[in-house]
Every structure is written in C-alpha cells, then in structure tokens.
Amino acid sequence: MNKLYEKYIKTDSLPTLFCPGCGNGIIQMAAINAIENLGIKQDVACVSGIGCSAWIPCYLKLDVMHTLHGRAIAFAEGLKFARPDKKVIVFTGDGDCLAIGGNHLIHAARRNIDLTVIMVNNYIYGMTGGQKSPATPKGSMTKTSPFGSVDEVIDGCELVMAMGASYVARWTTAHPVQMEKAIRDGVSHNGFSFIEVLAQCPVQAGKNVYGEKDAASIMRNFKNNTYIYKEGVEIPKEKIRVGTLKHNKNAKEYIDKVEWVMTARELERR
Amino acid sequence: MAKITIDKVCCKGCDICLSVCPKKIFVRSKKRNNYGTNMPDAQNADECVVCRMCERMCPDGAINVEGEIKENEA
Amino acid sequence: MDKSATKAGYVVLQGNEACVKAAIYAGCRFFAGYPITPSTEIIEMMSEEMPICGGAFIQMEDEIASSCAIVGARWGGKKAMTATSGPGFTLMQEAIGYAAVTETPVVIVNVQRGGPATGQPTLSSQQDIYQARYGSHGDYEMIALAPSTVQEMYDFTVKAFELAEKYRTPVVLLADEVVGHMREKIIIKKGTMDVMPDKIVGTASPRADFFTGKNVLVEGQLHDERGRRIGHLAEKSGEFITKLNSKISNNVDLITDIKTYFLEDSDTAIVAYGSVERPAMDAVRLARGIKDDRVSATVKFVKNVFRKGVPAAMRTDYSHLKVGVIKINTPWPFPQGELRRLTRDVKLVIVPEMNIGKYYREIERALPDKKVVSLPKCGGNLHTPKEILDTVLKEMGVNE
Numbered sequence: 001m002n003k004l005y006e007k008y009i010k011t012d013s014l015p016t017l018f019c020p021g022c023g024n025g026i027i028q029m030a031a032i033n034a035i036e037n038l039g040i041k042q043d044v045a046c047v048s049g050i051g052c053s054a055w056i057p058c059y060l061k062l063d064v065m066h067t068l069h070g071r072a073i074a075f076a077e078g079l080k081f082a083r084p085d086k087k088v089i090v091f092t093g094d095g096d097c098l099a100i101g102g103n104h105l106i107h108a109a110r111r112n113i114d115l116t117v118i119m120v121n122n123y124i125y126g127m128t129g130g131q132k133s134p135a136t137p138k139g140s141m142t143k144t145s146p147f148g149s150v151d152e153v154i155d156g157c158e159l160v161m162a163m164g165a166s167y168v169a170r171w172t173t174a175h176p177v178q179m180e181k182a183i184r185d186g187v188s189h190n191g192f193s194f195i196e197v198l199a200q201c202p203v204q205a206g207k208n209v210y211g212e213k214d215a216a217s218i219m220r221n222f223k224n225n226t227y228i229y230k231e232g233v234e235i236p237k238e239k240i241r242v243g244t245l246k247h248n249k250n251a252k253e254y255i256d257k258v259e260w261v262m263t264a265r266e267l268e269r270r
Numbered sequence: 271m272a273k274i275t276i277d278k279v280c281c282k283g284c285d286i287c288l289s290v291c292p293k294k295i296f297v298r299s300k301k302r303n304n305y306g307t308n309m310p311d312a313q314n315a316d317e318c319v320v321c322r323m324c325e326r327m328c329p330d331g332a333i334n335v336e337g338e339i340k341e342n343e344a
Numbered sequence: 345m346d347k348s349a350t351k352a353g354y355v356v357l358q359g360n361e362a363c364v365k366a367a368i369y370a371g372c373r374f375f376a377g378y379p380i381t382p383s384t385e386i387i388e389m390m391s392e393e394m395p396i397c398g399g400a401f402i403q404m405e406d407e408i409a410s411s412c413a414i415v416g417a418r419w420g421g422k423k424a425m426t427a428t429s430g431p432g433f434t435l436m437q438e439a440i441g442y443a444a445v446t447e448t449p450v451v452i453v454n455v456q457r458g459g460p461a462t463g464q465p466t467l468s469s470q471q472d473i474y475q476a477r478y479g480s481h482g483d484y485e486m487i488a489l490a491p492s493t494v495q496e497m498y499d500f501t502v503k504a505f506e507l508a509e510k511y512r513t514p515v516v517l518l519a520d521e522v523v524g525h526m527r528e529k530i531i532i533k534k535g536t537m538d539v540m541p542d543k544i545v546g547t548a549s550p551r552a553d554f555f556t557g558k559n560v561l562v563e564g565q566l567h568d569e570r571g572r573r574i575g576h577l578a579e580k581s582g583e584f585i586t587k588l589n590s591k592i593s594n595n596v597d598l599i600t601d602i603k604t605y606f607l608e609d610s611d612t613a614i615v616a617y618g619s620v621e622r623p624a625m626d627a628v629r630l631a632r633g634i635k636d637d638r639v640s641a642t643v644k645f646v647k648n649v650f651r652k653g654v655p656a657a658m659r660t661d662y663s664h665l666k667v668g669v670i671k672i673n674t675p676w677p678f679p680q681g682e683l684r685r686l687t688r689d690v691k692l693v694i695v696p697e698m699n700i701g702k703y704y705r706e707i708e709r710a711l712p713d714k715k716v717v718s719l720p721k722c723g724g725n726l727h728t729p730k731e732i733l734d735t736v737l738k739e740m741g742v743n744e
Contacts, residue, residue, distance in 0.1 A: 078412065
C-alpha cells in the first residue's frame with residue numbers, strides 16, 4: 001500500500017466501495033497530497049453530500065461529515081461559520097451540486113464564503129445506477145434518457161463565476177498533479193473556491209456517455225479533448241477549457257466582511 | 271533501482287497504471303487480487319524513473335514506489 | 345467580545361423576543377434562519393443580538409439550508425438554533441432526521457401557523473403537533489416543548505438547549521403564533537450561562553466536536569460507534585435504531601413535565617398543551633367561580649357575556665363543578681405513564697386543541713378506561729373559555 005495513502009486512510013474500512021477504474025480514488029489521492037503538502041491535517045474538515053463522490057472523504061482520517069443529498073455546502077457553511085479559523089473542503093458530485101444542491105451552491109458562491117468545493121463531474125448519477133444528471137452531455141443515452149438526453153448542460157464553473165466565486169478551476173483525473181495544485185491553491189485562497197474535476201465512471205456511464213468504456217481510454221480522451229486555459233488564448237470550440245479559470249485575490253471573504261461590519265460599528269460607538 | 275510494490279488488498283485491477291507509466295513497467299499478469307480481478311505486475315523495475323505518476327493515478331493507493339530520482343534521467 | 349447581552353430583571357417582551365434572550369442566555373452562539381411569518385421577530389432580533397454577544401448569524405437561502413447549517417455549526421462546537429413556522433418546518437424535516445441519526449444537539453423553534461401549505465400565515469394553530477414528532481422519515485424519538493406564556497417561552501428555550509445536550513438529540517420548541525406575538529411581563533436571567541448538563545444519558549453518543557483531534561466521522565447512514573456504515577447489515581442496524589430510540593423512550597419520565605391546576609378533587613380534567621392552556625385555565629376559573637384579579641380583561645368581558653347572555657337557568661354558581669387542568673409542557677415524548685397516574689380519579693377528559701383533533705388520539709389511546717372528548721377548533725382563533733366550559737357542562741350532563 002502507498003505510504004501516504006496508509007497515513008490518511010482508515011485501513012480497516014478497505015476496500016473502498018469505488019468500482020475498478022473509478023476516478024474518485026485519483027481525486028482522493030490528490031486531496032491527500034494537497035493536505036499533506038499544506039500540512040493542515042489537524043486544521044481541516046471535510047463535508048460531503050450523497051453520491052459516489054461523497055464517499056471520497058469518508059475513508060480519510062480527518063473530521064468528516066457525510067451529510068444529506070445536495071446539502072453538503074449548507075452544512076459546510078455552518079461549520080465554517082462556527083470555526084472561521086479552520087479550513088473546510090466540500091466533496092460533491094455533479095448531481096449533488098448542480099441539481100439538488102444548486103441553490104446552496106449559487107448562494108455560497110454569491111457570499112464568497114471561504115470553502116473549497118471539489119465537484120466531481122462524472123456526467124452521471126453513478127450511485128443509483130447511471131441516470132442522467134445536469135452535466136450529462138446532450139444526446140447521451142442513460143438509464144433515464146434511453147432515447148438520448150435532450151436537456152441542456154449546466155457548466156458549474158461558468159455558473160459560480162457568474163455568481164461571484166473568487167477561485168474557479170477545472171481539471172480532469174488525467175491531470176493529477178495540476179489537480180493537486182488547484183486544491184492547494186483553493187484551500188489557501190481566502191474565499192469561495194470551486195474546483196471541477198472531470199472524472200470517469202467506466203461502470204455506469206461508459207461508452208454511451210464518454211464514447212469509451214475502459215478507464216484508461218476515457219482518461220486519454222480527457223487529456224486529448226481539453227485545452228489548458230490561459231488569458232487571451234483562443235480555445236478551439238470542440239475542446240473543454242481546463243486550468244485556473246478565475247483567481248481573484250482581492251475579493252472580500254464573507255466572514256471577514258461580517259467581522260469588518262461589526263468592527264466598524266464598535267468604532268462608531270466609541 | 272526503485273522498489274515497486276502493488277498491494278493485492280487494495281488493487282482492483284483497473285489497469286490505469288498500465289497506461290500512465292511512461293516506461294511501461296506494469297504488465298498484465300495472471301495473479302489475482304483480493305477483489306477477484308487480475309492485478310498488474312511490475313516487471314522492469316530497473317527502468318523506473320520514479321516519476322510517481324502511478325502512485326498518483328492509482329485510484330486505490332495500491333502502488334508504492336520507493337527510490338530516488340536518477341539524476342541523469344530526471 | 346463575548347459580552348452579556350441580557351440583563352436580569354423584569355421586562356416586557358414578546359414571545360419571540362423572549363426566545364432570543366433565552367437562547368443567548370443558554371449559550372447559543374450560532375443562528376441560521378430564513379424569515380417566515382410568524383417567527384420573523386426571532387431572526388430579526390438574532391441578527392442584532394448574535395454579533396453583539398460574539399456569536400454568528402447568517403440568513404440562509406432557505407429553511408433546508410438553515411437547518412443544515414445549524415447542524416454543521418454544532419459540530420464546529422457552537423450551540424446552534426434556528427426558528428421557523430409551518431412551511432419552513434416541513435422543509436427542515438430533512439435535517440431534523442439527520443440531526444436525530446447523527447445525535448446532534450440542536451434546537452428548532454417552530455412558531456406554528458395554520459396549514460396545510462401556505463395556509464394561514466398570520467393566524468395561530470397547533471396543527472404541527474404530529475409533524476414535530478413524526479415529520480422526518482424513519483424511526484426516531486423526538487423531544488418537543490410547548491410553551492403557553494412568554495415566561496415559558498423563555499424558560500423552555502433554555503430547557504430545550506439543556507435537553508438537547510443531555511440527550512444528544514434535536515429538540516423542537518413547539519410554540520404558536522399566540523405565544524410568539526403576545527407581550528407579557530417576564531423575569532429574565534442575567535448574563536450568559538453556557539447551559540451544559542453534568543451528564544449525558546447512558547445510551548447517547550459522547551460529545552465529540554470537530555477539530556479536537558478525534559477524527560470524527562459524522563455519518564447520516566446508520567453507523568457503528570466509529571462512524572462506519574452498517575446500513576447494509578440488518579442485525580447491526582436494528583441494534584443501532586433500538587439504541588437511538590431507547591435513549592429517549594427509556595427516559596420519558598425524566599423528560600416529562602406536566603403542570604396541574606385544581607386537579608386534586610376533580611373528576612373532570614381538561615388536558616391542554618401550548619397556548620390553549622390559557623382559555624382552559626379561564627374555563628376552570630369560571631367553572632369554580634374563582635374571582636381572579638389576574639384574569640385578563642378579555643376573560644372579564646367573556647364572563648360578562650356569559651353572565652348576561654345566557655338564560656336564567658344558566659346563571660348558576662358552578663363552584664361545585666370539580667374541573668381541573670392538566671397542562672402538558674412536553675407533548676413529545678408522549679407522557680403516558682405520568683398522564684395515567686394523574687388521571688387516576690378522573691372520569692372525564694376534555695382535550696381542546698387548535699387543530700382537527702390530533703393529540704386527542706394519543707390521549708384516548710393512553711386512557712382506554714376514561715371518557716375522552718376531543719374539542720377541536722380550526723380556523724386560527726383560540727378557544728374561548730365559554731366554549732370549553734360549555735363542552736364540560738355538556739359532557740358532564742349538567743342541566744342547563
């Protein structure tokens with residue numbers, strides 16, 4: 001077993017319930033690396049909702065809250081407000097975050113509260129057996145769209161950028177090093193950080209959604225179909241933008257703003 | 271020379287490591303892991319450049335690489 | 345900057361305001377809420393008081409988020425509360441179930457209004473009595489407190505925090521619009537007392553806040569003592585659910601709080617909870633011919649109507665009517681044992697309620713050998729003392 005993995009994982013809970021080739025394990029490893037490199041094991045808590053991605057932090061030897069479907073961000077906001085000095089990472093999926101939890105997502109982004117939300121986007125509801133999600137590409141055949149999905153896709157990154165999130169990045173499981181750096185940047189950033197990770201679900205989605213059925217090929221496609229975003233660089237239309245899409249260091253964080261208002265009031269009274 | 275170990279308790283036989291290794295060290299084998307699938311074998315460990323990509327990419331933390339990065343190849 | 349936000353002494357407060365004062369006294373330092381009539385005064389006052397006493401206040405995007413946030417904050421080590429009414433309480437059921445299964449001590453104030461759906465935003469009701477108990481899915485036990493005066497709104501809020509911490513469970517303060525919006529003179533306590541019970545009950549999980557190095561796993565699925573899921577194991581799951589419920593169901597007598605008035609010699613008892621206790625008390629005073637200076641002007645008016653507006657035969661002295669009141673302060677868990685003990689010598693039980701007659705069923709089930717009469721009143725007004733007294737007379741067979 002990997003030494004670092006062993007340090008962070010509750011080994012008595014192994015094996016994890018992820019299917020062979022699942023992208024969640026890669027994200028778990030990236031998060032472990034990021035927490036280890038930042039040295040914040042004692043000062044970080046993880047919150048997750050429901051779905052495959054929500055199981056990522058449950059195996060970690062950290063303070064973890066495995067909450068209700070879609071509500072992870074709401075729980076995390078309460079936790080962060082209670083302990084503003086600590087870091088909170090939210091693991092959530094595309095259905096968890098964009099469908100049932102969409103309201104909480106946009107309001108957390110609007111507040112710019114210091115959370116790091118890692119949205120694992122595998123284009124599908126994996127835990128329930130492969131139904132369409134708000135991120136399922138148009139035309140994909142899933143269990144609940146047997147004739148091809150007709151729904152428009154929600155781009156989580158664009159959504160939270162419009163709502164005022166101050167750090168937004170998108171990577172895939174084929175970019176583990178960059179993903180780890182994004183998690184580090186997101187956790188260090190004082191403000192709402194949103195990291196979308198495109199992940200493969202070879203078992204429930206597979207050929208009908210990604211066009212490939214084995215994990216390695218899907219990941220190769222991720223690498224080929226993405227284009228690293230840099231400001232001012234034209235991106236080919238058919239490619240997916242990855243990279244740090246927004247990093248606004250000057251945006252004021254919500255709890256800071258609340259404290260600032262109270263300090264101003266105190267000064268006024270004196 | 272790097273020492274590569276694959277844990278048969280963790281491995282689920284997804285074969286991601288086969289495709290990510292730049293030196294193609296991992297090969298398919300007949301060995302079974304605890305999950306019941308075929309697990310890979312690290313054959314040409316001498317070639318390893320200790321890029322640790324397999325460690326990062328293994329979804330189940332099954333691979334451990336011990337060794338120093340070779341100066342001339344790094 | 346943890347300053348005392350409350351000074352001791354007599355004050356005139358609205359029920360909702362008293363609830364805020366009490367929460368701060370009890371050590372509540374996190375409030376998340378969403379405005380909803382008739383509980384809005386709580387969130388309004390909290391937004392001012394909470395930052396002053398060093399706590400955190402946040403207005404969330406909906407009631408679901410509010411109830412989730414307080415659970416999150418409680419695991420962060422802050423005592424937390426939220427307040428809502430009818431439709432908001434429905435949305436909160438999700439997190440109430442989560443708080444029950446994860447044994448999170450939080451307080452949810454429900455200032456009841458008429459339902460279903462949007463219902464009657466500005467009128468009172470007791471229609472949520474069953475929702476407070478059975479609202480969320482699955483097997484869980486609930487503690488609910490029902491105040492009938494502003495003083496009780498204050499005292500019960502403090503008590504709710506105490507019970508929540510002692511039994512590691514969510515507690516519902518089941519107030520209603522009448523109590524929430526009424527102003528009365530009450531005594532409030534000084535400063536802040538971080539109410540924390542000496543002992544947590546046996547079968548409840550011990551306190552384990554986040555960031556104390558314990559690597560807690562808070563799990564909404566059925567779990568073992570280390571947080572590992574056991575939802576797929578039938579036997580262990582059964583044990584878990586039994587344990588979760590037993591921490592309250594085995595301690596019903598400890599939690600039960602019942603007040604009685606004039607019950608010693610009574611053969612008829614009016615069983616009431618929440619604000620309905622007020623007209624019930626007045627009905628008893630009328631029945632027993634007690635002249636009470638504290639009886640409000642409304643009651644005097646009603647008394648007058650009662651005296652003048654009824655036929656001569658009615659103008660009897662009813663002081664011989666042996667009627668008493670049993671006031672249930674803790675409607676949940678249902679105080680079956682205590683109720684049976686108190687009604688040993690009673691033959692007739694009247695249950696006035698501001699709903700279609702819900703809690704009456706529980707009482708009828710608990711007292712199979714008594715005549716239990718339901719006195720429902722729908723529409724949003726309290727019963728008048730005369731209505732209750734009329735029912736008493738009718739059921740007692742007193743000739744009018």
